[in-house]
Amino acid sequence: MAQKIVAGNWKMNHDLEQSLQLTEELNAKQLDEDVRVIIFPPALFVQPMSALKEGDFELGVQNFSQNTDGAYTGEISISQVESVGGTVGLIGHSERRAYHAESSELLKSKVDHAVANNFDFIFCCGEPLSVRESGGELAFVKKQLQESLFHLTANQIDGGVIAYEPVWAIGTGVTASVEQAEDMHKNIRSWLVEVYGTAVANNISILYGGSCKPSNAKELFSCPNVDGGLIGGASLKATDFSAIIQSY
Numbered sequence: 001m002a003q004k005i006v007a008g009n010w011k012m013n014h015d016l017e018q019s020l021q022l023t024e025e026l027n028a029k030q031l032d033e034d035v036r037v038i039i040f041p042p043a044l045f046v047q048p049m050s051a052l053k054e055g056d057f058e059l060g061v062q063n064f065s066q067n068t069d070g071a072y073t074g075e076i077s078i079s080q081v082e083s084v085g086g087t088v089g090l091i092g093h094s095e096r097r098a099y100h101a102e103s104s105e106l107l108k109s110k111v112d113h114a115v116a117n118n119f120d121f122i123f124c125c126g127e128p129l130s131v132r133e134s135g136g137e138l139a140f141v142k143k144q145l146q147e148s149l150f151h152l153t154a155n156q157i158d159g160g161v162i163a164y165e166p167v168w169a170i171g172t173g174v175t176a177s178v179e180q181a182e183d184m185h186k187n188i189r190s191w192l193v194e195v196y197g198t199a200v201a202n203n204i205s206i207l208y209g210g211s212c213k214p215s216n217a218k219e220l221f222s223c224p225n226v227d228g229g230l231i232g233g234a235s236l237k238a239t240d241f242s243a244i245i246q247s248y
């Protein structure tokens with residue numbers, strides 16, 4: 001069965017003091033034991049947050065290198081992330097695709113590197129507004145998955161995590177309707193069934209991301225194929241983020 005997950009992507013927000021304060025606030029919250037909770041702070045703060053962390057949540061990075069080590073200025077390796085307490089990484093967030101020219105090929109190599117190193121990841125996908133408006137969203141998202149993720153074997157993808165994040169809903173305040181979210185998630189599940197069979201498909205968590213907040217999380221999480229959320233703006237406040245977790 002797919003694990004329930006609520007993850008918070010802080011993006012390039014918060015300084016050290018704010019990050020530690022939020023860690024303490026999250027330490028004090030009673031987080032739902034059935035839900036895997038992950039925070040993706042700026043990578044700089046994984047170590048100090050990890051040292052302060054007492055609550056039942058994990059820390060991850062918003063990006064990591066597809067290389068093991070060496071002359072890659074500005075990059076961070078999986079082993080470096082693990083050495084400071086990070087357990088998971090995002091791959092292919094739309095902002096990395098758009099502003100850092102991350103190609104499907106590059107994302108595929110990050111997926112392979114994570115699998116080879118037994119490092120958990122959340123693979124992000126989602127269509128821009130122009131594609132949604134022209135009715136091409138299913139083909140677009142399917143292609144993203146085929147190009148960078150579906151080359152994995154059933155064993156490699158089993159228990160993995162996909163986040164569907166329509167670009168037009170990220171940071172805009174516009175949320176996909178329950179019908180739009182469930183329709184895409186249902187299709188992603190059916191493609192997983194086609195490629196990997198029902199047992200593996202049902203074991204993969206498909207998260208929704210895009211202006212998810214305390215007021216709409218319950219409705220979104222009640223969709224049969226929505227296994228949780230990847231939360232941006234609303235994860236920056238411990239009260240909002242824990243309210244979203246409690247929505248389950």
Ligand code: PEP
Binds near residue numbers: 009230232234
């Ligand atoms: C995100 O960037 O992953 C995201 C979902 O952002 P927001 O919740 O702010 O739309």
